[in-house]
Amino acid sequence: MGDVAMTVPVIRAFMQQNPCIKITVVSRPFFKPFFDGIHNVDFFSVDVKGRHKGFFGLLKLYSDLKKRNIDAIADLHNVLRSQIIRKLFAFSGKKVAFTDKGRAEKKALTRAENKIFQPLKSMVDRHVDTFNQLGFKVDISNPIFPQKAILSNEIVKILGEKGNNKWIGIAPFAQYESKVYPLDLMQKVIDDLASNTTHKIFLFGGGNKEIEILNSLANKKANVITIAGKLNLHQELQLITNLNVMLSMDSGNSHIAAMLGIKVITLWGATHPFAGFAPFNQPLENCLTADREMYPLLPTSVYGNKKVAGYEEVMRSISVEKVVFSIQSQLAE
Numbered sequence: 001m002g003d004v005a006m007t008v009p010v011i012r013a014f015m016q017q018n019p020c021i022k023i024t025v026v027s028r029p030f031f032k033p034f035f036d037g038i039h040n041v042d043f044f045s046v047d048v049k050g051r052h053k054g055f056f057g058l059l060k061l062y063s064d065l066k067k068r069n070i071d072a073i074a075d076l077h078n079v080l081r082s083q084i085i086r087k088l089f090a091f092s093g094k095k096v097a098f099t100d101k102g103r104a105e106k107k108a109l110t111r112a113e114n115k116i117f118q119p120l121k122s123m124v125d126r127h128v129d130t131f132n133q134l135g136f137k138v139d140i141s142n143p144i145f146p147q148k149a150i151l152s153n154e155i156v157k158i159l160g161e162k163g164n165n166k167w168i169g170i171a172p173f174a175q176y177e178s179k180v181y182p183l184d185l186m187q188k189v190i191d192d193l194a195s196n197t198t199h200k201i202f203l204f205g206g207g208n209k210e211i212e213i214l215n216s217l218a219n220k221k222a223n224v225i226t227i228a229g230k231l232n233l234h235q236e237l238q239l240i241t242n243l244n245v246m247l248s249m250d251s252g253n254s255h256i257a258a259m260l261g262i263k264v265i266t267l268w269g270a271t272h273p274f275a276g277f278a279p280f281n282q283p284l285e286n287c288l289t290a291d292r293e294m295y296p297l298l299p300t301s302v303y304g305n306k307k308v309a310g311y312e313e314v315m316r317s318i319s320v321e322k323v324v325f326s327i328q329s330q331l332a333e
Helices: 008-017 029-035 054-066 080-091 103-110 123-133 153-159 183-194 208-218 233-241 252-259 320-332
Strands: 023-027 041-045 072-075 095-098 166-171 199-203 224-226 245-249 264-268 287-289
Touching: 008 023, 008 029, 008 123, 008 252, 023 029, 023 054, 029 041, 029 233, 054 080, 072 080, 072 123, 080 095, 095 123, 153 233, 166 183, 166 252, 166 320, 183 199, 183 208, 183 320, 199 208, 208 224, 233 252, 245 252, 245 320, 252 264, 264 320, 287 320
Parallel strands: 023 041, 072 095, 166 199, 166 245, 199 224, 245 264, 264 287
Antiparallel strands: none
16 A cells, blocks of 8 residues: 555656646556546556456466557556566567665665665655656656545535645554554553643544454543544545545555645654655654664564564553654644
8 A cells, every 4th residue: 555655756746847747647546536626637547356356367467558558657566567567568569667765775774784774765766767768858846736635515514614724644553563662652642632622633543353442542531533434445544535634654654644745643663764665755754663772673674574583562661651742843833
């Protein structure tokens, strides 16, 4: 989800600066709402469980896309499936480019010995490079974001009216446990923020297990609302445009909020923003990282999927007070 969200600011800037070009975004249907409202962007839904499943499905996907008279391919994913498609287009004489994910640099950043601890090029900038390879100029230095959505009566019934309240989104989950802030500390963050009655807090997540945890974190507080299971993706995006700030782990929610121009505070455990996955257009000080003096091997992985003995509690080195202060600072601006 985060990988797709990081392409959105680049594609939005591309279309603003190249209004006569048409882009077809090829992805899973779930992600279509990410690109709604971007001028001259068409969305092609890939049926990975049906028509486009497996190798012969990829041939059908190539055939389906070829009917659209595509002139060039920008492979922003650079995985086996997209590599096959772009090579088929290259064999047919089309110009192709792909995003260099900097795997060797990321390995140097995360290895235990001879670690090279320095910031790498962001994934968003890498996507810009991909369009540059195709001969297009894309400037993301002054991004334009969507306006706040006008919430429907259906959504307002769930969320309430905003009025003069400050709306805070909190997405406490991530794909890997090493990227999740301990729930007892997250409870303290929520309780502290909720003690101000002008704050309204919305908890993001998905699935029955996460919903159960979110309801426990909400703890029946009137100004803490679990939205998981209550809104679809399109409605969640509308809500996010109305937030004052989002607190997220190193996860897809941070990139979704960032692509919509919302202030984002991110918490980093086993991973680190230097790997190039910091949310777009957010200051580095909004990325709260675990203590590298206590845990000098950090970051231990790019995605948080590597377990290192003794590093299970790195997130506890980020204090509740620091998290709350960072959120309040953003609300005060």
